[in-house]
Amino acid sequence: MIRKKILLLFAVFITSLSVLHAQKLFYEVIAHVDTVYRTVDVSTKINIPSELKIPGDTVYFHLWANAFSNTRNEFTEEQLKHGLTSFYFRDQNKLSEINDIKVTVQQNPASYVFKDDSNEILGVIVGSQSIFSGNVTIEYKLKLPALVNGLGYEKGNFYLGNFYPKLAMFDNNMWQTYHYRQYADEWGHDSDVLLKLYGLQGFVPFSNGSTVNTNNPLEISAKNVLDLAVVLVKRESTRLFSYSDENNISYRLVFLNDSSMMLQNVDSVIQKISYGLSKHLGKYPFDTLTILIGKGCYACFKTNGMVLTNEPDKDKSVEEWLVSILSEMWVTTKFRINKEKYPWIGSGLETYFEDIYNEDLLNADEDENSEFNSFYNQYLYQYHQSRISKPLNTNRKMLYVYHEYLNRFIKSAAFFHYLSSLVGKENFSATLDHFIKSKETLTPENFIEKLEQISGKELKVVAESYISKTSETDYKILQINDKDGKLHLSVENLKSDALPFILTVENKTGMKTDFLVNGFSGEKTILLEYDHQEEIKIISIDQGGFLPEINRENNHFYPNKTLKHGPIKIVNLFKDGDSRVKELRLTPFPLYNDNDGMMLGLNFSNSNFNDNHPLSFAITPVYSFRNKNFLGQSWINYDQYSLSSIFQKVSYRVGLKSFDMNTNKTFNYSQRYIRIDPSVTFHFKYKSFPEKQSSLSLKAFFIQEEYPLFAGGEFDKLQNQNSAIYRLEYDFTKSSALSSTDINIGVEQQSYDQPVDKANYLKVTGVFNQRFMYSNRKNIYFRVFLSGFVFNTERESGSFQNIFSKGSIALIHQGFNDYTYDEYYFSRQNQTRLYDNQTSFNQGGGFKTPLGSSNSYGMSNHFAAAINISTDTPFRIPRWLPLRWYFDFGTFSTYDRNKDKFKNNLLYNGGISFNVKDFIAVHIPLFYSTDLGNLYKGQHESFFSRISFSLDLHKFDFWKGSSLDD
Secondary structure, eight states: OHHHHHHHHHHHHHHHHHHHHHHSOEEEEEEEEETTTTEEEEEEEEEEOGGGOEEEEEEEEEOGGGGGSOSSSHHHHHHHHTTOOTTTTOOGGGSOEEEEEEEEETTEEOOEEESSTTOOEEEEEEEEEEEEOEEEEEEEEEEOOBSBTTEEEETTEEEESSOSOEEOEEETTEEEOOOOOTTSOOOOOOEEEEEEEEOOTTEEEEESSEEEEOSSSEEEEEEEESOOOEEEEEGGGOEEEEEEOSTTOOEEEEESSOOOOOOTTHHHHHHHHHHHHHHHHOSOSSSOEEEEEESOGGGOEEETTEEEEEOOOTTSOHHHHHHHHHHHHHHHHHSOOOTTTOHHHHHHHHHHHHHHHHHHTOOSOOOTTOSSSSHHHHHHHHHHHHTOOOOTTSOGGGSOHHHHHIIIIIIHHHHHHHHHHHHOHHHHHHHHHHHHHHOOOOOHHHHHHHHHHHHOOOOHHHHHHHHTSOOOBOEEEEEEEEETTEEEEEEEEOSSOOOOEEEEEEETTSOEEEEEEOOOSEEEEEEESOSOGGGEEEEEESTTOOSOBSOGGGSEEOTTSSSTTOOEEEEOTTSOOOTTSEEEEEEEEEEEETTTEEEEEEEEESOBTTBOOSEEEEEEEEEETTTTEEEEEEEEEEEEEOOOSSEEEEEEEEEEEEEEEEEETTTTEEEEEEEEOOEEEEEEOOTTTTTEEEEEEEEEEEEEEEEEEEETTEEEEEEEEEEEEEEEEEEEEEEOSSEEEEEEEEEEEEEEEOSSSEEEEEEEEEEEEEEEEEETTEEEEEEEEEEEEEEETTTTOSOOSSSSSOSOEESSOOGGGOTTOOSOOSOSSOSSSTTTTEEOSSSTTOOOOOOOTTOOTTEESSEEEEEEEEEEOSSOOOTTOOEEEEEEEEEEEEEETTTTEEEEEEEEEEEEEEEETTTEEEEEEEEEOHHHHHHHHHHOOSTGGGOEEEEOGGGSOTTTOOOTTO
16 A cells, blocks of 8 residues: 555656646757767757747757857857967867757657758757647767867866757747857756766766766756756866855865865855855855866856856955856846847846945955955946947947957946946845846846836936947036035036936045935036035045046045145056046156166156056156266157047147267267157047057157267267157058058158258158968068158268268168167167167068168168068977067168169078067077178177067057057
8 A cells, every 4th residue: 555655656746747847948868978989979859848939840959069060150250359269270170070960859750951051050840830849859979079168078078068959049039049159148948957978987977967866877957057067077187175065055166187276265155155145146046066177268168057167366366256156157047138139237247246245245355445346347447438438238249359348247237336326225136136036038128117116216318328328427526615504516517428426425434425416417516414524535426436437537526635636646657546536656667778877767657558547647757877867758648539430539649758879988978869759649430449440640759969079089079960850650450369460651751951951851651560370379470661752852872861861761770770769779879789789670671680880781762672571480389489480571772873873782681589479589590691691790700699689668568558468
C-alpha cells in the first residue's frame, strides 16, 4: 500500500513537472564532448509552449556558435570597433564550424533555411498554422574554436557557452532576430534547461546550473536562464578558492591561471553585497554564482549566474569588483528589457544600483575631497563640456566606442539618478519594484508613465532631454540678497533647456538641505529657508552631477568668501578636476637641452587632459643653471563652441616660447630665440568624432633670434633678427583598428630682409600618413612628403636656411631646420654636440641620417619629395620589443648654375629601428645611396655613431591627452 502511494506521488510529481515545462520554454540538451578533436555533438530538443504565441510557418533559432565561423560578420565588426583585432586575423583552423544539421518537428523530419549568409539564424519550416507549440529537435556537430567569448578551448580547458540553439524572440508581431555581438546583452527567453554531458574524463565541470546526476552522463539543470554554460577545467589545474552555501548566496571562485590575487574575507564581502543588493532587488535570482578568474578579457563572457572575468584592477578593491559583477547578475534577470533596442536601460540600472550600494554600504573611507560620489560623473561632465554627448536612444551603430560606453553605463545611470532625485528615492524604487514584480517589459515610455503615476510629477520633457535629444544647461548662481529678513538667491540659466534641478545648501556644521527647483531659462530668484547667510558654507546646483551642465564652475556659491564661486586651491597637475574651487595646478619640471644644460621649471596651469576648461592656460618658467637666465614656455587657449552644423568649436590660442638655440664656448655667448605664435583653429563637426577629425588653422609665428656680431675678429655683441611667418594648415585624421589616415596640407608665406635685398616666398607642403594592419598587431606604415615653392625669390640660391635664404625644404629634418621652433630638440645646430643625431618624426622628408648644420645635402629652395615606408617585423618577437624595418626614398631639386637649370638628386637609406609608438625611436641605418652614405660615414666614422634617434614630445601632451595608446 505504501509502495503504491509512493508511486502515485511520483507520478503526480512527474506530471506536474511536465505541465510546468509545457507552460515554459524548455531545452533538453545532450552533448558529447570530444576533447581530442575538439568537437561537440549537440542534440537539442526544444519544447515551445503555446503561451509564447509563436506563429506557424517558420520558427527562427539563433545558432550563436556560427558567429565564430568566419571573420567577416557583425561579431568581427564589433571586435574591430572596440580595437580588438585578434579574431579578425584568426586562422581558419581556429574558427568554429557547424556541420551535419538535422531538424525534426514533432519527431518528423523538417526542412530549414538560413536567414542570411551568416548562418547564425536558422529558420525551421513547421507548416502552416496560426500558433505553433510542440517540440523542435536540432542536431549538429560543432567544431569548437579557439576560445572566444565563452566558447572554445584554451590551455587544455573547454568552454561551452551558447553552444546549443536558442529560440529567437517574437515581439511586436515580428521576429527579433539579430547577429551575435560580444558587447551586446542577449535578449532572449528565460528558460529551463536540462543538459546531459558526455566526455568529461579528466575534467572538473563548473556551470551556472545545479548538478542533478554526477555519473556519466553528467546531468545539470538550470531554471530561468538565458543560457546554461559549462566550463571543463583540467583536473590537475583546478584551483577552487572558496565555496559557501549559507546565508544569502552560494558561490564558487575558480582560478584558471596562476594569480597573486589576495581575497581575504571574500565570503563576508560577497554575503554583504548580496544583502545590500537584495534590499533593492530581491533575492539573488540564481541557484549559484560561479566566477572564473582568468587573464586577458578577450576571452571573457557572462551569463546568468556565471562569469569569466579578469582579476580586479590594482586601483579597484575586491568589494568594488564584486559589486560590479553582482549588480549585473541581478538586473539582467529581474527586469524584462528589449536589450537590442534599449541596451542603455539594463546597463544604466546596473551602474545605478552599483552606485546605490556604494553609497549605502561600501566600507571605504569617504573622500570629502571628491566632487562627485561616482567618478563616472566626472567622465560624463567632460563629454558635456566638449559638446559631444549623444541622446540615449542613438543607434549604437552610429556611436563611437567611447560614446557607446558612455550612453550604456554612465549617462543612463546619471539619468536614473536624476529621476530619483526629482521624484524621491521611495517613488523611484516603487516604480522599479512594479516592473520587477509584474514582469512587464520595461521601455522608456512605460517607465516614465509609471513613474509619473506614482510620483505625481510631469517628467516627459525631462526624459526627452536625455533619451531623444541633446540638451544643454548652464545654470549660474549670481548673488544672494537679504529681502525682508529672508535670503533670496539669484540664478540664471544661460541656455534654453529649462530642466529642473536640485539646489543644495550646506551649513557650516556640514548639514545639507536639498530644494527641488523647477527648470527655467533666463534669470530667476529662489527663496531660501535660511535667515542669515552667515550660517551657510556653500550653495550648489546639481551637486550630484546629473544635469547636462556645460560649465559647473558657476554652479557653486560661497556667500561668506571673497571669491564667491570658489577659493583658489593649489593642486598637482594630474589631479581630477573639482568645480567647487578654482584649481591652480602647480608641478615642478626638470628639463634639459644641449644649449641650456640642466633646467628646473615650475608649471602653473588651470587644467589637464581630464579637466577641460573653455579658457585654459599653462605657464612654465624655467631656470638654466648653465646660462644663469630664465627661459620657458607659456600658452593660453580659449575654446568657443559653435551651434553651427559645420564647426564643432573654434580655438583661439597664443603661445610664448623661449630657449637658447646655440652656444659658443670659445666666445662665451648663448643665442636665444623668442617665439610668439597666435592662431585660430576651426574644428569641423563629424558624427563619427573622434574616429574622424579635421581642422583648419590660421597661424602666425613672430620670432626673434639673436645672432653674433664680430669686430676685428672678436665677438662684439648679440643682435636681434626678427621674422614673421604666416601659415594656413588643414589637418585630417581618420582612424580604426585596421587602418589610419593622417593628412596635413600647409601653405606658408614669409617676407624677410637679406643683407643687401628683400626676399619672400610662398610654399605649399603636403604630408600623407597611412597605416595598414596586415597581421594581428603588425602594421605597415607609409608616409608621403611633397613640398614646393609657388614662388620664391631665392629659388636658385645655393644657400639654405640662413640669412640669405629662408624657408628651405629639408628631407633630413634636424634642429637647425626647425625654423618655426615647433618641435623639441636636445641640440638645435646638430653639429659636434652630444645629441647631434636627432631627427624629426613629423617634419621634412623623414630621413634618419642627420648630417648637421654644416651640410646642406637634402635641402632645396625649389622642390622636394620623399616616401617613407616602415613595417613591424613580420615574424614573431616579444611584444615588448618594438622592432621595425624602414626604407626612405626621396628626391630634391637644386639649381645647377653651370647648366642653368634645376636638377633632381636622388637619395635613399634603410635599416631597422626600435620605435615606441612614434613617441621615441632609435634608428640603425644599414644601407644608403652613394652620396648620402659617403657624407654620413664621413661625419660618423664608427657604426655606433651612425645610430640616430627621434623624439616627439607632442605625443605626450598633459592638456590634450597622451596619444600613445592610439
